[in-house]
Amino acid sequence: xxxxxxxxxxxxxVTFDMVREIGLELPGVEEATMYGSPxxxxxxxxxxxxxVHKSAEPETLVVSIDFDQRAGLLAEGPETYYLTDHYRNYxxxxxxxxxxxxxxxxxxxxxxxxxxxxxxxxxPPRATTTDNLKRRKRxxxxxxxx
Numbered sequence: 001x002x003x004x005x006x007x008x009x010x011x012x013x014v015t016f017d018m019v020r021e022i023g024l025e026l027p028g029v030e031e032a033t034m035y036g037s038p039x040x041x042x043x044x045x046x047x048x049x050x051x052v053h054k055s056a057e058p059e060t061l062v063v064s065i066d067f068d069q070r071a072g073l074l075a076e077g078p079e080t081y082y083l084t085d086h087y088r089n090y091x092x093x094x095x096x097x098x099x100x101x102x103x104x105x106x107x108x109x110x111x112x113x114x115x116x117x118x119x120x121x122x123x124p125p126r127a128t129t130t131d132n133l134k135r136r137k138r139x140x141x142x143x144x145x146x
Contacts, residue, residue: 055084061095
């Protein structure tokens with residue numbers, strides 16, 4: 001890992017490999033992709049990924065987070081956290097990997113994990129293809145002979 005000098009302190013440059021390492025320590029987190037970009041998901045829901053939309057700066061992480069917590073992060077650390085119009089209506093925050101410290105990243109991913117798993121527990125499971133076919137067969141009855 002590279003070492004940069006910022007604010008009089010040596011610190012490791014955060015990479016997606018570090019994000020992956022921290023994220024995979026959380027229960028149920030799996031490696032995945034999102035629009036061809038490396039991602040981490042929990043039970044199929046996005047935890048974090050590298051931003052691919054053209055509005056995001058290079059080396060930006062997209063992290064799932066509730067809107068209130070996002071507002072706090074944006075107010076407290078605009079040099080690290082930001083948002084573009086494309087992401088405004090989604091419960092995510094954009095993170096400049098070059099600016100975040102490893103400890104803050106660990107805390108952020110923990111918060112993201114709690115947010116995503118709480119969302120999953122409130123959302124009823126999606127119907128499977130088999131369930132949809134059964135439901136459709138019940139509603140598509142043959143017309144009776146007259």
